[in-house]
Amino acid sequence: MSVRRKLIAGNWKMNGSRAQLAELSAIAAAAREAAGVDVAICPPFTLISLAAARAGGLAIGAQDCHQSDSGAHTGNVSAPMLKEAGARLTIVGHSERRADQHESDALVSAKAQAAIRHGLRTIVCVGESEADRAAGRAGKVVSAQLSGSLPDPEGDGEMVVAYEPIWAIGTGKSATTADVAEMHALIRAHLIDNFGDRGGRIRILYGGSVKAENAAELFAVDNVDGALVGGASLTAEQFVPIIQAAARC
Numbered sequence: 001m002s003v004r005r006k007l008i009a010g011n012w013k014m015n016g017s018r019a020q021l022a023e024l025s026a027i028a029a030a031a032r033e034a035a036g037v038d039v040a041i042c043p044p045f046t047l048i049s050l051a052a053a054r055a056g057g058l059a060i061g062a063q064d065c066h067q068s069d070s071g072a073h074t075g076n077v078s079a080p081m082l083k084e085a086g087a088r089l090t091i092v093g094h095s096e097r098r099a100d101q102h103e104s105d106a107l108v109s110a111k112a113q114a115a116i117r118h119g120l121r122t123i124v125c126v127g128e129s130e131a132d133r134a135a136g137r138a139g140k141v142v143s144a145q146l147s148g149s150l151p152d153p154e155g156d157g158e159m160v161v162a163y164e165p166i167w168a169i170g171t172g173k174s175a176t177t178a179d180v181a182e183m184h185a186l187i188r189a190h191l192i193d194n195f196g197d198r199g200g201r202i203r204i205l206y207g208g209s210v211k212a213e214n215a216a217e218l219f220a221v222d223n224v225d226g227a228l229v230g231g232a233s234l235t236a237e238q239f240v241p242i243i244q245a246a247a248r249c
C-alpha cells in the first residue's frame with residue numbers, strides 16, 4: 001500500500017455544458033464512497049463556478065492558469081480568479097497547450113509556481129511524442145521537461161506530476177505497464193534528486209487512454225499514484241469504475 005493517496009482527476013478539455021454537469025452528482029457519490037481516493041473534475045473555465053456549487057465534496061479544478069495575478073492579459077484567467085470561482089486545483093502544461101499555445105517549459109513552471117503560491121493543487125504535465133519514443137529519446141525528453149517545468153514545490157498548494165505520453169492521448173492506445181513503470185521510476189528519481197524526501201511524497205499520475213478496462217492494471221504499477229483522465233471522465237458511467245478501481249488498490 002503506497003504512502004501516497006491515489007488522485008483521479010478528470011480533464012474535460014473543451015467539452016461539457018451546463019447539462020453535462022448532471023454527471024457530477026453520481027461522480028461525487030462515487031468519490032464519497034472511495035474513502036482513500038481524491039477525486040477531481042476540471043471542466044472548462046465557464047463551468048467552474050457552476051460545477052463548484054454542485055460538486056458535493058468533489059474537487060473542481062481548471063485546465064490552465066496565468067502566471068500573473070492580474071493585469072493586461074486578454075483572455076487569460078489567474079490563480080486567484082480560479083480560487084474565487086471555487087477551483088481547488090489546476091492543470092498546467094498539458095501537451096495540447098504546449099502544442100496549440102506554444103507553451104514553453106519556463107512558462108509552464110511560472111504558471112505552476114503561481115498556482116502553488118495561491119494554494120491550488122497543481123498538476124504539471126509532461127510526456128513525449130510518438131517520434132521521441134520511436135527515436136529512443138522518451139526518457140531524455142521527459143527529464144528535460146521536468147527540469148524546465150517543475151517549480152519549487154514549497155507553497156500552500158500541492159504539486160502533482162502527470163506523465164501523459166502524447167501518442168496515448170485520445171488514441172485508445174495506452175502505454176504498456178512496462179513503459180509506464182519505467183517512466184514513473186525515472187520521474188520519481190528526478191523528484192527525489194531535486195526535492196529530497198519531499199520528492200518521495202509527490203504524486204505521479206498517468207494519463208493517456210485510461211478507461212475502466214485498463215485502470216486496475218495501471219494503478220498496480222509502482223509510482224502510479226492515480227490518473228489524469230480525458231474522454232472517460234465526461235460521463236459518470238465511464239469515470240466511476242476508474243474511481244472504484246483506484247479505491248480497490
Ligand SMILES: O=C(CO)COP(=O)(O)O
Pocket residue numbers: 011094164168169170171172207208209210228229230231232
Ligand atoms: O489528455 C488526457 C488527460 O489530460 C488524456 O486524454 P484521454 O484520456 O482522452 O486519452
